[in-house]
Amino acid sequence: MSAAPRRWVFAVMGAVVIGALLFRVGLPIRITSETRQVYEQLESLDSSDVVMISFDHEASSLPEIGPIGSAIIDHCLRRGTKIIGLALFSEGTAAGYSLLGDRARRAGAVEGEDWLYLGFRPQYAAAILGMGEDIPQVFETDYQGRPLSGTPLGMRVHDYRDIAIVVSLSDGSMPTYWVEYAGARYGARVVAALTAVMVTSFLPYLESGQLAGIVPGMKGAAEYEQLMGLPAAGTRGMDAQSAAHVVIAVLVVLGNIQAWSDRRRARRSP
Amino acid sequence: MLRDWLSVGVAMAAGLFMTVQYFLVSESANAAYRTVLLWMQIVFAFALIIGVIGVLRIHLKKLSRPGSGRIYSGTLLAGAVLMSVFGFSGGIERGSAFLWVFDNLQAPMQSTVFSLLAFYVASAAYRGFRARSMESAVLVIAALIVLIGRVPVGEWLSPHIPESADWILNVPALAAKRAILIGIGLGMIATSLKVIAGLERTYLGGR
Numbered sequence: 001m002s003a004a005p006r007r008w009v010f011a012v013m014g015a016v017v018i019g020a021l022l023f024r025v026g027l028p029i030r031i032t033s034e035t036r037q038v039y040e041q042l043e044s045l046d047s048s049d050v051v052m053i054s055f056d057h058e059a060s061s062l063p064e065i066g067p068i069g070s071a072i073i074d075h076c077l078r079r080g081t082k083i084i085g086l087a088l089f090s091e092g093t094a095a096g097y098s099l100l101g102d103r104a105r106r107a108g109a110v111e112g113e114d115w116l117y118l119g120f121r122p123q124y125a126a127a128i129l130g131m132g133e134d135i136p137q138v139f140e141t142d143y144q145g146r147p148l149s150g151t152p153l154g155m156r157v158h159d160y161r162d163i164a165i166v167v168s169l170s171d172g173s174m175p176t177y178w179v180e181y182a183g184a185r186y187g188a189r190v191v192a193a194l195t196a197v198m199v200t201s202f203l204p205y206l207e208s209g210q211l212a213g214i215v216p217g218m219k220g221a222a223e224y225e226q227l228m229g230l231p232a233a234g235t236r237g238m239d240a241q242s243a244a245h246v247v248i249a250v251l252v253v254l255g256n257i258q259a260w261s262d263r264r265r266a267r268r269s270p
Numbered sequence: 271m272l273r274d275w276l277s278v279g280v281a282m283a284a285g286l287f288m289t290v291q292y293f294l295v296s297e298s299a300n301a302a303y304r305t306v307l308l309w310m311q312i313v314f315a316f317a318l319i320i321g322v323i324g325v326l327r328i329h330l331k332k333l334s335r336p337g338s339g340r341i342y343s344g345t346l347l348a349g350a351v352l353m354s355v356f357g358f359s360g361g362i363e364r365g366s367a368f369l370w371v372f373d374n375l376q377a378p379m380q381s382t383v384f385s386l387l388a389f390y391v392a393s394a395a396y397r398g399f400r401a402r403s404m405e406s407a408v409l410v411i412a413a414l415i416v417l418i419g420r421v422p423v424g425e426w427l428s429p430h431i432p433e434s435a436d437w438i439l440n441v442p443a444l445a446a447k448r449a450i451l452i453g454i455g456l457g458m459i460a461t462s463l464k465v466i467a468g469l470e471r472t473y474l475g476g477r
Contacts, residue, residue: 060384
């Protein structure tokens with residue numbers, strides 16, 4: 001492709017996405033069974049249950065992972081379900097702390113009682129397996145260095161039997177390790193909240209029942225917000241995502257028409 | 271030579287222990303298992319430190335040589351030093367300089383680079399996604415259905431588009447993915463057994 005059409009492609013894509021973000025169309029959002037499955041499981045929990053949220057992603061995927069994480073955290077806080085956050089990716093550590101802390105403070109949740117952030121542990125396989133044996137042995141202190149035994153929530157959790165659901169917010173293959181180590185070995189119920197590009201990789205785990213649910217990308221975040229009746233960043237992003245997908249589809253069709261006409265011209269010319 | 275045998279011996283002993291302990295129900299085996307898990311994390315933490323030192327050495331070398339890449343190496347080194355100073359001196363909790371830089375500089379910059387993908391994907395879709403044969407035509411049609419069917423505009427155009435997209439993902443794509451996963455699983459078992467038996471030694475750096 002020459003530089004000129006490439007520039008046009010970039011310009012059209014930029015204009016369409018910005019336009020869709022500025023002028024909301026509000027297309028209807030269909031709730032998929034995958035997202036509903038996760039919502040209903042979290043909805044069935046009460047204030048005595050603990051959900052573990054693992055921020056297994058890099059900072060680059062925050063625009064997509066952030067809305068999913070916010071929706072799930074808000075849902076837990078609204079139900080009074082306790083949240084324990086942690087990170088198995090170093091970059092997810094600060095991102096998770098900011099996200100969980102902000103949502104919890106906004107909801108008036110008390111740190112140490114309603115939510116707790118444990119921080120990062122290296123070597124995810126050993127960390128996941130270790131928490132199946134003894135969570136305080138893997139995380140002796142929380143993110144800010146306070147002993148786990150010094151908080152009411154920290155004292156309650158010993159291993160996965162004390163965790164109702166593990167949610168892995170991931171932009172990569174980390175939910176596989178949660179399924180293999182926490183799910184298969186210790187019977188933990190694992191949910192994956194994924195970037196859209198990773199969804200196909202995890203559908204076999206969902207079909208086999210090894211994953212208790214999947215929240216698929218920004219669309220999943222929008223669906224979750226619809227289920228909660230609180231449209232937010234995910235819903236706002238849907239128009240832009242729809243517009244970008246339409247542009248790519250149109251470009252695929254145009255590219256094929258161009259190639260077909262080129263081939264036809266080449267056949268005709270002597 | 272001795273170092274190689276030591277490495278193979280450690281891998282063999284650790285591999286055998288982790289396999290056998292799964293079937294043991296004694297308290298001493300469980301205590302040993304917990305110790306191994308802790309050791310794995312400690313060893314990996316040292317590997318992280320070695321990684322950081324390696325990156326710093328490479329970029330210090332680049333900085334000392336004349337060339338156009340010096341500015342990038344300088345930026346990386348400045349970032350590494352600043353974040354370390356912020357983290358060790360001011361802490362990492364809410365309101366700290368460390369978290370402010372992460373939230374307001376690092377995360378938006380990385381997200382911006384990631385978002386450039388949309389432009390390159392659009393450009394690549396126009397240039398490369400061509401129906402040159404029957405098989406590639408099927409692929410193009412399936413991709414278009416999934417592309418439109420997984421966003422609200424698909425539902426708005428027709429309810430059959432998202433239904434078709436779901437079918438593509440849940441039947442043919444899932445079958446292919448499952449076959450790939452089973453293949454990967456079998457390959458992992460075979461490689462693990464070869465590592466435990468000392469037949470696979472590429473982790474020693476190809477020696």
